[in-house]
Amino acid sequence: MLLVTGACGYIGSHFMHYYLAQAANRDQSLVAIDNLLLGHKESISPDIESRVHFYQCDIGDKKALGEILQKHSVHAVVHFAASAYVGESQEKPFKYFDNNVFQSLSFFESLLMAGVRKVVFSSTCATYGMPVRTPMDENHPQSPINTYGVTKLMVEEALRALALASGLSYVLLRYFNAAGASPSGLVGESHAHETHLIPLALAAALGGGEPLKIFGNDYDTPDGTCIRDYVHVDDLAAAHLLALKLFERDKMPEKATLADSNGLGAAFNLGTARGVSVMEVLKTIESVAGLAVPFSFASRRAGDPSRLFADAGRANNVLGWQPRYGLSDIVETALHWEKHRRY
Ligand code: UDP
Numbered sequence: 001m002l003l004v005t006g007a008c009g010y011i012g013s014h015f016m017h018y019y020l021a022q023a024a025n026r027d028q029s030l031v032a033i034d035n036l037l038l039g040h041k042e043s044i045s046p047d048i049e050s051r052v053h054f055y056q057c058d059i060g061d062k063k064a065l066g067e068i069l070q071k072h073s074v075h076a077v078v079h080f081a082a083s084a085y086v087g088e089s090q091e092k093p094f095k096y097f098d099n100n101v102f103q104s105l106s107f108f109e110s111l112l113m114a115g116v117r118k119v120v121f122s123s124t125c126a127t128y129g130m131p132v133r134t135p136m137d138e139n140h141p142q143s144p145i146n147t148y149g150v151t152k153l154m155v156e157e158a159l160r161a162l163a164l165a166s167g168l169s170y171v172l173l174r175y176f177n178a179a180g181a182s183p184s185g186l187v188g189e190s191h192a193h194e195t196h197l198i199p200l201a202l203a204a205a206l207g208g209g210e211p212l213k214i215f216g217n218d219y220d221t222p223d224g225t226c227i228r229d230y231v232h233v234d235d236l237a238a239a240h241l242l243a244l245k246l247f248e249r250d251k252m253p254e255k256a257t258l259a260d261s262n263g264l265g266a267a268f269n270l271g272t273a274r275g276v277s278v279m280e281v282l283k284t285i286e287s288v289a290g291l292a293v294p295f296s297f298a299s300r301r302a303g304d305p306s307r308l309f310a311d312a313g314r315a316n317n318v319l320g321w322q323p324r325y326g327l328s329d330i331v332e333t334a335l336h337w338e339k340h341r342r343y
Helices: 010-022 062-071 086-091 093-113 147-166 197-206 233-246 278-289 313-319 327-340
Strands: 002-005 030-033 052-055 076-079 118-124 169-175 177-179 212-215 230-232 265-270 295-298
Touching (some): 010 233, 076 093, 076 233, 086 093, 086 147, 093 147, 118 147, 147 169, 169 233, 197 212, 197 278, 230 233, 230 327, 233 265, 233 313, 265 313
Parallel strands (some): 177 230, 212 295
16 A cells, blocks of 8 residues: 655645546555644545545654554555745754654654655755756756755655665655646645745735735846746646556666666656746736736845756656646646635
8 A cells, every 4th residue: 555645735635636536446545644734634535535544643753653554554655744845944944854854764764664665755856956057857966055955855865875775765756846736626735824926826816815026027037037847736646656656667767767876766857848937927827817916026035046947858758757737727727726725
């Protein structure tokens, strides 16, 4: 059985729904862990409730993990649980070292003690830091510029070490800008303190939020606003399922190996390879929703690179992954969620 951590968070909840919907066996279930500090139990909607063995606990709770792993025969793990606010990671670095690094290390120890050796890990393009070239491929230097990115890189390194020391197999998925919501309307993005562009822009357009502040219009980009690579959260979910299939092979395929990992692990960028500016996002909202986004220009946000977009060729070649959704779909599904959100 599959174990999912952070199962009630934004990406975890979409993966949980996607995984269960794709299962050939309609009785297929999974084990879900979330401490519910930021996650939403409501994401386990009535249609999937009977197929989710849910545990409210920290991933670093060795006693709870020991019991869960004894009760369920877990063959692989998708590890989403993490603190994921860049700004907060600068203000409270030790919270991020604790939640993202120490808790993960304790979790991996619990896994290894129970003989579980297959891990798909939620990583991020924030591990690369300032781009020295775009699009960014997986061999781009990793030099993060905030604590969040550092902690994700530390866990990547820990997995690499555990692959060499303990025979663990891992897949690192480095997300670019996750966005959108499930077309089912059952799950979507719901952060207590929203900082992301698309939900804030939609809230402003719908009149439920402050006018959007655009952080900088003097960047070296065609319209002066930052360029990002927005990838639909269900496309991310699909990539995790394909990553799990890699474990069915004896060894990671040659093309996917990291230079220093003895073929035990692989990293993949997940993005659309299409860079979109903040102003282009606003125009898409206007055309899809027929709503103007009230905005004003503000100063640059610290640590924002002018352009970030992925070379996702490896995910395409090795995993057979291809994003199905474009920016209009992202805006449409996010808008539907914003209007009819369940939580
Ligand atoms: N952004 C903005 N105003 C906001 C939030 C975000 O102008 O209120 C910009 C931000 O500077 C970046 C892009 O939108 O260029 C995406 O930011 P987001 O926080 O969604 O994701 P990030 O790229 O930081 O992971």
